[in-house]
Amino acid sequence: MSVFLQFIFITVAIFLIITMYMTWTVEKTMQASYWLILFLVGISILFLIANSEIMFAFQLSIYGGGISVLLLFAALLAQHDDYLFVGDSIFGKIQGLRTQISVFLILAINLILLPILAITNTNYNTENSVLGDSERTVSEAFLDTARFSHQLWTEYSVVIPFLSLLLLTALLGSIKLVIREWELEELSDIMKMRYETKEDAK
Amino acid sequence: MIDATWYLGLSGFLFAGGLFGVLTQKNAMRILISVEIMLNSANLAMVAFNGMFGLGIGNLDGWIFALIVIGVAAAEAAIGLAIFLSVYRNFGEITVSNIFTLKEQEVAN
Amino acid sequence: MSDYDPNQLPFNALFEWLNNFKYINISDNVLGVLAVVLGTFLLGTYILVNQLIAPWVERKVMARMQGRRGPVYVGKWGVLQIPADLIKLLLKEDTRPIGADRVGFFLAILLTAVTSILAFAPLPWGTNQLVPGNFSIGILYIFAVFSIFPPAMMIGGWASNSKYSLIGGFRSAGQLVAYEIPMFFSILGVVVVTGSFSLIKITEYQYTNGWNLIDHETAFMGLVLGFIFFISSVAETERVPFDIPEAEAELVMGPRTEFASWRYALLMMTEYLHLFINSLLFIYLFLGGYNPIPWAINESSALWNFATHPFVQFLTLTIKVYLLVVIAGWMRAALARLRIDQLLNLGWKYFLPVSLFALMILLGLTIMNGDIDPNKALPLE
Amino acid sequence: MAEESLINLVENDTLITLAALVIVIPFLTGIALLIMRAIEIKKSIDTDTKFKFDENLTGNIGVAGLGGSVIMALIVTIQYFSQLNLTKENISHPVINWVVGDYNFLPSGTGPFKWGIALSPLSVIMMLLLSIIAFTIHLYATEYMHGDSAFTRFFGTLNFFTGSMFGFVLSSNLFMAFVFWELLGFASYLLIGYYWPKASASSAAKKAFLYNKVGDVSFMIGIALIWSRTVNLTNSGLITAPTLDYYWLKHYAQIGIEGFDMAFLWLPSLLIFGGAVGKSAQLPLFGWLPEAMEGPTPVSALLHSSTMVKAGLFLGARIYSLFFTIDLTDLSIVENSFIWFTPNFIAWIGTLTALAGGLMALTADDLKKVLAFSTISQLGFIGLALGAGGLTASFFHLISHATFKSLLFLCAGAIIHSIHKPHANLSELGGLKKHMPHTYWTMLIGLLGLAGVPLMSGFWSKDAVLLAMEESDIFGHQFLLILAIITAGITAFYSAKLFILTFLGEARYDKETVHPSPAGLKTRISLWIIASLVIIESLWWTFSIGLGQFNILGKNFEYYLGSLLGQHQSEFNIVFAIPSILAVLIGIGLAVAIYHYNMLEVLQNHPVMHKIFAIAERRFYVDEGIYWFASNPVMNVGDKFSVVDKKFIDGIVIDKVITQGTLTVADTSDKFDIKIIDKFVNLLGDWISFIGKRLRKLQTGMTPNYALMMVIGLGLILTYLTISTLF
Numbered sequence A: 001m002s003v004f005l006q007f008i009f010i011t012v013a014i015f016l017i018i019t020m021y022m023t024w025t026v027e028k029t030m031q032a033s034y035w036l037i038l039f040l041v042g043i044s045i046l047f048l049i050a051n052s053e054i055m056f057a058f059q060l061s062i063y064g065g066g067i068s069v070l071l072l073f074a075a076l077l078a079q080h081d082d083y084l085f086v087g088d089s090i091f092g093k094i095q096g097l098r099t100q101i102s103v104f105l106i107l108a109i110n111l112i113l114l115p116i117l118a119i120t121n122t123n124y125n126t127e128n129s130v131l132g133d134s135e136r137t138v139s140e141a142f143l144d145t146a147r148f149s150h151q152l153w154t155e156y157s158v159v160i161p162f163l164s165l166l167l168l169t170a171l172l173g174s175i176k177l178v179i180r181e182w183e184l185e186e187l188s189d190i191m192k193m194r195y196e197t198k199e200d201a202k
Numbered sequence B: 001m002i003d004a005t006w007y008l009g010l011s012g013f014l015f016a017g018g019l020f021g022v023l024t025q026k027n028a029m030r031i032l033i034s035v036e037i038m039l040n041s042a043n044l045a046m047v048a049f050n051g052m053f054g055l056g057i058g059n060l061d062g063w064i065f066a067l068i069v070i071g072v073a074a075a076e077a078a079i080g081l082a083i084f085l086s087v088y089r090n091f092g093e094i095t096v097s098n099i100f101t102l103k104e105q106e107v108a109n
Numbered sequence C: 001m002s003d004y005d006p007n008q009l010p011f012n013a014l015f016e017w018l019n020n021f022k023y024i025n026i027s028d029n030v031l032g033v034l035a036v037v038l039g040t041f042l043l044g045t046y047i048l049v050n051q052l053i054a055p056w057v058e059r060k061v062m063a064r065m066q067g068r069r070g071p072v073y074v075g076k077w078g079v080l081q082i083p084a085d086l087i088k089l090l091l092k093e094d095t096r097p098i099g100a101d102r103v104g105f106f107l108a109i110l111l112t113a114v115t116s117i118l119a120f121a122p123l124p125w126g127t128n129q130l131v132p133g134n135f136s137i138g139i140l141y142i143f144a145v146f147s148i149f150p151p152a153m154m155i156g157g158w159a160s161n162s163k164y165s166l167i168g169g170f171r172s173a174g175q176l177v178a179y180e181i182p183m184f185f186s187i188l189g190v191v192v193v194t195g196s197f198s199l200i201k202i203t204e205y206q207y208t209n210g211w212n213l214i215d216h217e218t219a220f221m222g223l224v225l226g227f228i229f230f231i232s233s234v235a236e237t238e239r240v241p242f243d244i245p246e247a248e249a250e251l252v253m254g255p256r257t258e259f260a261s262w263r264y265a266l267l268m269m270t271e272y273l274h275l276f277i278n279s280l281l282f283i284y285l286f287l288g289g290y291n292p293i294p295w296a297i298n299e300s301s302a303l304w305n306f307a308t309h310p311f312v313q314f315l316t317l318t319i320k321v322y323l324l325v326v327i328a329g330w331m332r333a334a335l336a337r338l339r340i341d342q343l344l345n346l347g348w349k350y351f352l353p354v355s356l357f358a359l360m361i362l363l364g365l366t367i368m369n370g371d372i373d374p375n376k377a378l379p380l381e
Numbered sequence D: 001m002a003e004e005s006l007i008n009l010v011e012n013d014t015l016i017t018l019a020a021l022v023i024v025i026p027f028l029t030g031i032a033l034l035i036m037r038a039i040e041i042k043k044s045i046d047t048d049t050k051f052k053f054d055e056n057l058t059g060n061i062g063v064a065g066l067g068g069s070v071i072m073a074l075i076v077t078i079q080y081f082s083q084l085n086l087t088k089e090n091i092s093h094p095v096i097n098w099v100v101g102d103y104n105f106l107p108s109g110t111g112p113f114k115w116g117i118a119l120s121p122l123s124v125i126m127m128l129l130l131s132i133i134a135f136t137i138h139l140y141a142t143e144y145m146h147g148d149s150a151f152t153r154f155f156g157t158l159n160f161f162t163g164s165m166f167g168f169v170l171s172s173n174l175f176m177a178f179v180f181w182e183l184l185g186f187a188s189y190l191l192i193g194y195y196w197p198k199a200s201a202s203s204a205a206k207k208a209f210l211y212n213k214v215g216d217v218s219f220m221i222g223i224a225l226i227w228s229r230t231v232n233l234t235n236s237g238l239i240t241a242p243t244l245d246y247y248w249l250k251h252y253a254q255i256g257i258e259g260f261d262m263a264f265l266w267l268p269s270l271l272i273f274g275g276a277v278g279k280s281a282q283l284p285l286f287g288w289l290p291e292a293m294e295g296p297t298p299v300s301a302l303l304h305s306s307t308m309v310k311a312g313l314f315l316g317a318r319i320y321s322l323f324f325t326i327d328l329t330d331l332s333i334v335e336n337s338f339i340w341f342t343p344n345f346i347a348w349i350g351t352l353t354a355l356a357g358g359l360m361a362l363t364a365d366d367l368k369k370v371l372a373f374s375t376i377s378q379l380g381f382i383g384l385a386l387g388a389g390g391l392t393a394s395f396f397h398l399i400s401h402a403t404f405k406s407l408l409f410l411c412a413g414a415i416i417h418s419i420h421k422p423h424a425n426l427s428e429l430g431g432l433k434k435h436m437p438h439t440y441w442t443m444l445i446g447l448l449g450l451a452g453v454p455l456m457s458g459f460w461s462k463d464a465v466l467l468a469m470e471e472s473d474i475f476g477h478q479f480l481l482i483l484a485i486i487t488a489g490i491t492a493f494y495s496a497k498l499f500i501l502t503f504l505g506e507a508r509y510d511k512e513t514v515h516p517s518p519a520g521l522k523t524r525i526s527l528w529i530i531a532s533l534v535i536i537e538s539l540w541w542t543f544s545i546g547l548g549q550f551n552i553l554g555k556n557f558e559y560y561l562g563s564l565l566g567q568h569q570s571e572f573n574i575v576f577a578i579p580s581i582l583a584v585l586i587g588i589g590l591a592v593a594i595y596h597y598n599m600l601e602v603l604q605n606h607p608v609m610h611k612i613f614a615i616a617e618r619r620f621y622v623d624e625g626i627y628w629f630a631s632n633p634v635m636n637v638g639d640k641f642s643v644v645d646k647k648f649i650d651g652i653v654i655d656k657v658i659t660q661g662t663l664t665v666a667d668t669s670d671k672f673d674i675k676i677i678d679k680f681v682n683l684l685g686d687w688i689s690f691i692g693k694r695l696r697k698l699q700t701g702m703t704p705n706y707a708l709m710m711v712i713g714l715g716l717i718l719t720y721l722t723i724s725t726l727f
Helices: A002-025 A029-049 A053-077 A097-121 A138-154 A159-179 A189-201 B004-024 B028-057 B061-091 C012-020 C028-065 C081-091 C102-118 C138-146 C149-159 C163-194 C199-209 C221-236 C261-286 C310-334 C340-369 D013-046 D055-083 D121-144 D151-170 D174-192 D199-235 D246-255 D262-279 D288-294 D297-305 D308-318 D337-363 D367-387 D391-419 D437-451 D457-471 D477-503 D521-546 D557-565 D574-596 D607-617 D619-698 D703-726
Strands: D007-010 D096-104 D114-119
Touching: A002 A029, A002 B004, A002 B028, A029 A053, A029 B028, A029 C102, A029 C149, A053 A138, A053 B028, A053 B061, A053 C138, A053 C149, A053 C163, A097 B004, A097 D703, A138 B061, A159 B061, B004 B028, B004 D703, B028 B061, C028 C081, C028 C261, C028 C310, C081 C261, C102 C138, C102 C149, C102 C261, C138 C163, C138 C199, C138 C261, C149 C163, C163 C199, C163 C221, C163 C261, C163 C340, C199 C261, C221 C261, C221 C340, C261 C310, D007 D246, D013 D055, D013 D096, D013 D114, D013 D121, D013 D151, D055 D096, D055 D121, D055 D151, D114 D121, D114 D151, D114 D174, D121 D151, D121 D297, D121 D308, D121 D391, D121 D521, D121 D557, D151 D174, D151 D297, D151 D308, D174 D199, D174 D262, D174 D288, D174 D297, D174 D308, D199 D246, D199 D262, D199 D288, D262 D308, D262 D337, D288 D297, D288 D367, D297 D308, D297 D367, D297 D391, D308 D367, D308 D391, D337 D367, D337 D477, D337 D607, D337 D619, D367 D391, D367 D457, D367 D477, D391 D437, D391 D457, D391 D521, D391 D557, D437 D457, D437 D477, D437 D521, D437 D574, D457 D477, D457 D521, D457 D574, D477 D574, D521 D557, D607 D619
Parallel strands: D007 D096
Antiparallel strands: D096 D114
């Protein structure tokens, strides 16, 4: 059974890496957005494998349902499609793609090695680990979900109010940012042209 | 039995990838997408750690922090996209490499 | 009814049934897997077959209301009309518009179809664990899986490179997002009352307390939430009077415009599965699930054995689903389409506050009854 | 004196809940009314018409709020006194039950502060009195404010105001008291500035607000001092927890914890009393109160009878035990001179305020202003008793004054209402007896009470105050006593004058324009309610204190009150009361002689009197003093400096010395400058621009570049970490 899970894990991991690669390289922002959505779904599946069902639910319903819709809307409203960035200045050499890829590799190697070393060098007791533990009974899962809510309302009772306050602030702020009426003078020439044409059309 | 190191390696790689995207992308939308990737990899690491140390003994801090990260990500996405829209209205594009009003302009002297 | 034990395997009844054949001497694990596979297969077949019948029922109802006779030719009373259409669709040529985004075009169908089938997992079809996947998050799972719909719709609308589809996708996403939230709040109301995400627990609660829809102990908040949930679910399935995304007068078929043969068939199937899921959710949350008796009963009462008989439960569920399908057809024939602004107003300005208010009242009642005690420590095991 | 009876805490959730309802109901109705007002404004902006809810609706909501709290207050009072274990046996040294319920200020339970409700006899009686009077005034206001454009706002604010007063009265600790205190100040600001388009009204509101703020600051500092001290005591393990609760402060003050005795407490208690000075218009901060008459009359009635100005002295009575932490007859502690400071200060301030208020009331000729000044003087009486150590006497006087003063204000309001003028000037009234009989009789009752005519309520309470002063051993109490008696005489004088000039004689207003109309039904009802209160008090106290009849538990009313508040003083005796009676009779006689029979013009226009009047009309220059203190020094210093600036610096130094000198120096240095320095500077500038032109390239303004730099650094750090973990 666990071998099966490992197989699934590896498949999902490869899927994730592919989607990530696609988000860099596809030519349209819209495509990047839906590849991102696939990425998020993959992550949620990993949560499911890690016996974190409620995180799965949160991931899907907040990321998959909320943020991705935002992304798609924005991608359609601000249609603009040029992707890879190549620096242009006297530092062009070290800002070229090669440098960036090398930086990426350095980071990746370190970021992969560090936690693994940190775990393997120091002997934590991992007999409680339930990662991908297929023998977990259903009642334990139920109990964990119950514990999650319990912990959220007792120990971390500040989390929910602060999060909701943050989200409310973000909502109002974004509405204020977007709803604002723009003077023609403030705008750049392109947009000014567009707006004027629009008004002419009316 | 999947070891936590698998998750951690994957999340590290994904994090680096997100960082790479942030560095290399020209388009603000894509930068935001890469940021989401980074956040998700961080979440993955947190959930993995929780599953390794906390879940068995009924301590779920990892999940709660992941939840906080998700909420913050939602707020950040909303604000960021709003900012992109207003930038788009102002400049007619959201290519970060073409928006350099920060840059010290050439002074004709 | 035996007390609910989450440790039991899924499809416990099947498992025991298989276990009865003494001459099969194989390990319980394999038996369990076998039970899961078999049960899932049976249930899936059952659902899909019903999903082929339901449109026919709906069309019949509409036809009767409009003084027509509806489908008559294929099969007895035209029962086989839908399978015939299905076959016709499958045989048609598969076309993709020029300049369509291949991946997105496929992704829309993939996401919608897969999620709408996956969403059936935690639905129990009777006691004794007649449930494919018994998740600890119950309804949340369904809700999470369904929240992929709006982006999928938008992707499909954008990918098929046609202005009708694009506008349809926008509308669809807006509508789905607008109605997910009151729906979720009404679900939460039921969760607060019953104290569990698991649909099995919720149904058991309705065994001992009567259906939630007419539960007087919750000051008839169940009625309010049920109403909101029902309307929101109709809006979620984008049916009349909320079928703005596919308003055939303005946008030919909405986001589904450009989809040809088998893709279209899949989308139609998705739509009806969606209708099924929403009706089933409504039934589980408010109409007592597989409980045929509206009022409260217990072991001592006479109807108990009748009400807890697995076959009766199965039948009850099916009948209720068909009842709701008939109601859907009725609404579709009777009502006129809303305007988009009316729709969004209804969602954001009326349903959201009302459902929140009802949720608050329910929370207050529950806390007053002492059913919720945040300071109560949880037992570790 | 000041021997405190024991207290034990009782928990009674239902009682606490009811008391909380007393606070909450007016708040809710008030906020609802304010919301309705907002709706009105919005609608009338949308549709360019004056939209207004039906006055019956809004007024009834407003009255209903107070009605609810009256009912609750009655229930609470009855319950509380039923569970109060007072019997014939322990009445001399009773054990009073305080019902206290505390809740955390923050829902998360963190933070030191608490909401709380403490039902002590003091607060319960005050609450009952306040609720009844406030209810009556609301009832009255529905008719008085009839047809006002902002009717809804008025009632909303009034309810809000009353609710905050309830909160202040019932609060169990200084922190919550301070919160409601501020709410009270804010609401009073709104109410005084009710007719805000009038410049005078808005300026009066501002003045009241600022004067109160002066007191509030000192109040806050006092609280902070006490809190810090309790924290220190907790750290040193002397007390269990840092607290601001009245009960615990009282307790610690009584058992005399070292570090919490008068040697420390004289300053905080003084500061807190400073807050009281601000709120209840003691010297020197009384300037805002007469201006507060700008508000509608019900507001003045509520403000001056039982709510705003009483709040300060009520606070004084609340923390009374901090003024006298020790038995003052115990001379072993007296060498610490601070012990005497606070009571003396309070008593002197109180007496001077009483005298000053009386004199000012003599000279004021606006009906409401006279009443306002008399309020000041009566408050002075209360403060005097408080300082003299007569808690019972002060509270006694507070009760009686609350009743008759509200009655008087309502009568004044009725008069103003009937002659249809913004201000009722005494010289333009007269002969109103035949027009408004009800007002005539009720005002007569109220004025008799105010004047302290024997056997009226004011008489008994004022006598108790004088008695307390006579018994006290504060510095120069005999002198203060004489002043107080003189003030009593003055009080009698101006109340008689007020009465005569208002009702008797022939009318002095011009009969063409003004047609006095009798008071309306609601007005009459409310007038008679409070008048009956005054009569009941008078009869009860007469029989109980004077004749010793109708006793409670075998003791007369004053003793009973004393044992409730835990502080007794000696009985009333007629011999001691004679001087005050004489003063009162003389005052009334003079007033009748002067104003009714117009005798003694000599005395009237004697220059000395004129001088006194002039001084009193300027309010003893206290306001001017304050303004002067605030503004003049600054202005003077500024003028001086400007003179110095113009004459000396500009004239001599700059023009002559510096300019010429500079010019010469400049000429010489110019050459040097051009020759050497400029060369050097140009060289430097060239270098810098040369470098800058290259460095500028760094600032590409492209965020990814900056990010890339950052990330390279991160990568280096990570590599170092990895290698260090590897090997």
